[in-house]
Amino acid sequence: MSKPATLNSVVARVTERIAERSRDRRAAYLARLEDAGGKPRRQRLGCANLAHAFAACGANDKAALRGETQPSIGIVTAYNDMLSAHQPYERYPALIRESVRAVGGVAQVAGGVPAMCDGVTQGYEGMELSLFSRDVIALATGVALSHATFDGVLCLGICDKIVPGLMIGALSFGHLPTIFVPGGPMPTGLSNADKAKARQLYAQGKVGREELLDAESKSYHAPGTCTFYGTANTNQMLMEIMGLHLPGASFVNPNTPLREALTDAAAKRVVAMTAPGGGTPIGRIVDERALVNGIVGLLATGGSTNHTLHIPAIAAAAGIALSWEDFSELSTVVPLLARVYPNGSADVNRFQQAGGMPFIIGQLLDAGLVHADIATVWGEGGLEPYRSMPDLDAGGALTWVRSPSDKSGDPTVVATTAAPFAAEGGLRVLSGNLGRGVIKVSAVKPEHRVVEAPARVFDNQEAVQAAFRAGELDRDVIVVVRYQGPGANGMPELHKLTPPLGVLQDKGFKVALVTDGRMSGASGKVPAAIHVTPEVKYGGPLGRVRDGDMLRLDAETGALDALVDAAEWESRGAPPPPSEDSAHGCGREMFSLFRDNVSGAESGASVIRYPGA
Incomplete structure (x- = not known):
């Protein structure tokens, strides 16, 4: 060793x-x-308690659980x-x-x-x-x-x-x-690139539901x-x-x-x-x-x-x-070592074949970027x-083979720390007068990481999709979707925004998303400032944005700002929440206790509280 x-x-x-x-x-x-x-565990339970615990077991298991060893x-x-x-x-x-x-x-x-x-x-x-x-x-x-x-x-x-x-x-x-x-x-099924293409064609109305369903079924199969x-x-x-x-x-x-x-x-x-x-x-x-x-x-x-x-x-x-x-500071020294969709064209099966986690862990260990102890x-x-890959030997017994320490099985999918895909990690923290949020930059091309454009404000993703279909977003635009935080409606993922915003970006427009909601872990190429906190329901500054305000999302410097006169900005309040009642139906009425007691995004958006926290 x-x-x-x-x-x-x-x-x-x-x-x-x-x-x-x-x-x-x-x-x-x-x-x-x-x-x-x-x-007390099993050995110290009362007899009635223990009998309940093994009542349905077979005779051998029951005999074992009656004992103490x-x-x-x-x-x-x-x-x-x-x-x-x-x-x-x-x-x-x-x-x-x-x-x-x-x-x-x-x-x-x-x-x-x-x-x-x-x-x-x-x-x-x-x-x-x-x-x-x-x-x-x-x-x-x-x-x-x-x-x-x-x-x-x-x-x-x-x-x-x-x-x-x-x-x-x-x-x-x-x-x-x-x-x-x-x-x-x-x-592996249909390639991720072909799946994404089918989704964008459907968003543009160029293919129908059957074609899209066929592509999705070949992906998830x-x-x-x-x-x-x-x-x-x-x-x-x-x-x-x-x-x-x-x-x-x-x-x-x-x-x-x-x-x-x-x-x-x-x-x-x-x-x-x-x-x-x-x-x-x-x-x-x-x-x-x-x-x-x-x-x-x-x-x-x-x-x-x-x-x-x-x-x-x-x-x-x-x-x-x-x-x-902690995430942000670590990102300054951790290189990007994997290109797996949406950060590349490969899927996790190719990632595994290229060396997978054993190779990545080995690289991080050798570079002193993880705790070995x-x-x-x-x-x-x-x-x-954990730098070894499991395998079966000639007799079918499980064994582990140490991963090569210096050579990727596919340098287009996994990289060495000596020649990484990027010098810094795939996530960054953003902050400014719009609040604090995070952005995934590993799938965003460098030319798309800084966007300065007028805002268009929405209260749900359905309204964004309707505006896209009507051609109202065919321009440089930063789409703001508010009232999507954990306290407002449980912080749903806004993954259905990915295809239309991707289409706008492909047309050559400068496009970004800013929201107090989430995006799917599969979202990628469009820059998205997400988890913006404080959320709008609790007075977060994202609620002050109005249509036409110039916004700046700079993933390089970590800035997230409304370019609005300071006095004007401070004078604004948040608009009232959406009029539609989203607290009922599909079981949502049972979760009002969660919505009313959930913590903010940065502390994990949880309803569970711990002593001393």
């Missing part, structure tokens, strides 16, 4: 700042972990067969039970959590529940683990809000060893995660670089011998972790070093902007306070084992 590289000074400084900022909260969290570790593993699953990414999980509990029995334990499904598909709800009422579903998943995970009978946990989840929700819930039981078990991406590098696949990157997956597990296709071998290995590994000294519980794995590694991975791969919400929310669950400044579910060696 090579000597670890010296840690980059900026990475070290940001990590130290986070640790100092979080010192009291983290200490209180760890004290709660120690207390929880001493509370064989470990009990709880499975928290986000299985449903409407999500392509989660459909493979249908078979996992049976596989896991057999794997756990083989090493002397018992596994039970502790509970299921909801799993909605943003791809289905994009542009419709259900999307207003999407971000809130993360906290619902966290709460459901807490309910699943509240039986206090388990010695270890396997979390089955992949997609957008599901992994962050499972993480937040599991961290409330941070004294338990926990492994995240992925399902992998679907095989099989069990597994969607193959673009959106939030779901960014989740998988995050779990791997934070040490919560087995090495190289993220992007192996479903229903293959290698995927089943990795699932078997994860089940057996969590049993080993339950032994005294056998492994580190999740609450201690997720520390400031692991979180900084997660942010570095996000920047190096050009991942989803949604993680500027999710990573702070995950950190808060572990007693750690992150800010967007973190605890992981693998055990010994810190992050070093």
